[in-house]
Amino acid sequence: MKIAISFLAILLSMSVALAIDTERAFDDPELQARYETIISEIRCLQCQNQSIKDSNVFLAADLRREIRRMLGEGKTDAQVYDFLVARYGEFALYRPRVGGKTLVLWLAPLLLLAGGAVIMLRVVRRRMTLPIDDEPAADE
Amino acid sequence: MTFRYLAPLIAFAVLILVFVIGLTLDPRELPSPFLLKPAPVFELPSLREPERRVGSANYRGRMALVNIWATWCVGCRQEHDYLMQLAARNAIDIYGINWRDNRPDALRWLQQFGDPYVFSAFDADGRVGIDWGVYGAPETFLIGADGIVLYKHLGPLDESVWQRDFVPLISAGSPAS
Numbered sequence: 001m002k003i004a005i006s007f008l009a010i011l012l013s014m015s016v017a018l019a020i021d022t023e024r025a026f027d028d029p030e031l032q033a034r035y036e037t038i039i040s041e042i043r044c045l046q047c048q049n050q051s052i053k054d055s056n057v058f059l060a061a062d063l064r065r066e067i068r069r070m071l072g073e074g075k076t077d078a079q080v081y082d083f084l085v086a087r088y089g090e091f092a093l094y095r096p097r098v099g100g101k102t103l104v105l106w107l108a109p110l111l112l113l114a115g116g117a118v119i120m121l122r123v124v125r126r127r128m129t130l131p132i133d134d135e136p137a138a139d140e
Numbered sequence: 141m142t143f144r145y146l147a148p149l150i151a152f153a154v155l156i157l158v159f160v161i162g163l164t165l166d167p168r169e170l171p172s173p174f175l176l177k178p179a180p181v182f183e184l185p186s187l188r189e190p191e192r193r194v195g196s197a198n199y200r201g202r203m204a205l206v207n208i209w210a211t212w213c214v215g216c217r218q219e220h221d222y223l224m225q226l227a228a229r230n231a232i233d234i235y236g237i238n239w240r241d242n243r244p245d246a247l248r249w250l251q252q253f254g255d256p257y258v259f260s261a262f263d264a265d266g267r268v269g270i271d272w273g274v275y276g277a278p279e280t281f282l283i284g285a286d287g288i289v290l291y292k293h294l295g296p297l298d299e300s301v302w303q304r305d306f307v308p309l310i311s312a313g314s315p316a317s
Contacts, residue, residue: 045170045276048167059266059269062240062269066267085173087173087271089171089173089273091170
């Protein structure tokens with residue numbers, strides 16, 4: 001029991017240590033929510049598999065500072081995303097916008113699904129025309 | 141009939157080809173959104189003379205190399221000797237942006253290893269770095285006389301990169317020389 005409790009305590013302390021952006025940026029809860037959504041949607045380019053919300057490298061901190069500044073100035077979410085895409089490209093967004101070069105990215109799963117469906121349909125159709133010959137042999 | 145048996149083999153070969161190409165690409169190297177677009181404009185205090193403002197206006201109308209560097213950046217140390225060579229050759233005017241660094245360290249670095257730059261702008265809070273879309277120093281931009289970004293290189297410069305990627309663009313951009 002004692003061990004279990006101390007283990008739990010260690011786990012809890014770890015989750016505290018993982019929170020990078022602990023400072024509350026805005027008093028307005030709505031603005032704070034928008035801020036948190038945006039920073040979890042932006043890829044940190046120095047550590048590509050983290051969002052700038054999760055990363056503690058200085059570039060992520062700098063970008064968070066810029067986003068705070070822009071939101072504080074009353075910029076819209078779209079303006080903030082435009083700012084980042086203009087500088088770092090669509091790659092900075094975890095969900096790149098539909099259109100242009102990213103169209104392939106968005107359509108590929110649908111195309112693969114459609115291709116698979118066509119192949120499956122053809123196989124099934126052909127099998128339907130085959131005589132049923134998988135009955136057990138008479139001498140068994 | 142033979143196609144039935146060859147099809148998986150062909151699909152496999154195509155997949156392998158895609159993987160081989162994928163493995164030779166550097167996922168850190170992203171296409172710069174600035175390529176063939178106007179380079180960002182900036183104005184910052186000079187590294188050497190904090191009261192003096194320097195910036196993109198200083199190279200307006202001329203081809204320039206803008207190099208983003210910092211003393212904490214290993215790749216910058218790696219390419220520094222090569223930048224010194226380029227400067228000695230008078231190949232092109234090199235302008236530095238000292239990114240997210242501290243002044244005493246940066247000045248000591250230039251004193252110790254030499255200063256290839258016409259000037260270095262001092263971007264202490266990284267604001268200008270963000271405007272240039274910098275995410276990993278060293279980064280080097282080739283700016284045309286019309287202010288258009290002709291090329292961007294991520295990582296240390298060396299002779300082979302220079303000859304392959306920069307020289308053709310530079311000789312195309314300045315027919316006089």
